[in-house]
Amino acid sequence: MKKLLVQSDDFGFTFGTTDGAIHAIKNGIIGNTGLFTNMPSSAYAAERVKDLDVCLGIDINLVAGKPVTDPSLIPHLVDENGNFKSSRRVLKENPVYKTDRYLYIFENDPFDYDEVLLETENQVKRFIELVGRKPEYINGHSVITPNTENAAKEIALKYGIENRSSALYFDDKYIDLAYFGDYEPSSFEEQLNMNYKDYILNKVLPNLSEEKISFFVGHCGYLDKDLLSLTSLTVQRINDVSMATDPEIIKYIKDNDIELITYRDIDNCF
Secondary structure, eight states: OOEEEEEEEEETSSHHHHHHHHHHHHHSSOOEEEEOSSSTTHHHHHHHHTTSOOEEEEEOOSSSSOOSSOGGGOTTTBOTTSSBOOHHHHHHHSOEEEEETTEEEESSOSSOHHHHHHHHHHHHHHHHHHHSSOOSOEEOOSSBOHHHHHHHHHHHHHHTOOOBGGGGGGOTTEEEOOSSSSSOOOSHHHHHHOOHHHHIIIIIGGGOOSSSEEEEEEOOOOOOHHHHHHOSOOHHHHHHHHHHTOHHHHHHHHHTTOEEEOGGGSSOOO
16 A cells, blocks of 8 residues: 655644644644744644644744744844844855755854754753643754754654654655645745646656655645745645645545555654
8 A cells, every 4th residue: 555644844833824734634634743832823733733633743943933942042043133043044144055855055054053952952842841742753944954953863862752754855765755746836926826736636646656655745824924924935835735635635545545644653764
């Protein structure tokens, strides 16, 4: 039987994104989602998801909102107002040497390791406070670098978190179907015009691997004012909700004996 892991990131980013993701979990194919723990809507998200059958991980967010840690302890990660430096600012101010799948390789990693380690641990602690248990997997967000990855790995080992989402990209047991489509759209208009339903029905689902576990990642959510001020990935989140809950896609998965799985169903992915 073909196996497919479907993941929606940025859970708890805003109240609107939370509600959209909840809809996709309850009525669609989303079986895995990662919680932001540093946002004003994080507690709301943790409360809404507690009775749902979903594999709940943590998305370590270092580029949006305020940190969990006292900003004075992580001066290289925050701006003059104590907010995380945005991904756009990080990329503008630091030359990228190359990319390796999801990793950004800079001439000098803009994320100070010790500061990232401290904030990553504090976000995990906050997750445990909100949810009452450790995350089922750990995942990065937006600009992911060797320092952010190594910090996540160190904290995962310390807290016994058995899966890292990013490890899927480098493990030959898995095949990456990427971000709900051929590429991640950028402009508002481009996001508005994306048609992931056709992509999923005609390219992804008919070509799933028999030998490997397939996985792809989206960002389900509804739009709200806060989201528009925090990220350029906006309309695409609505498209992801629509795709994840589309009756034709759900029917295709059922009719073709595709098993939707979670991190609970796979060997340690670390």
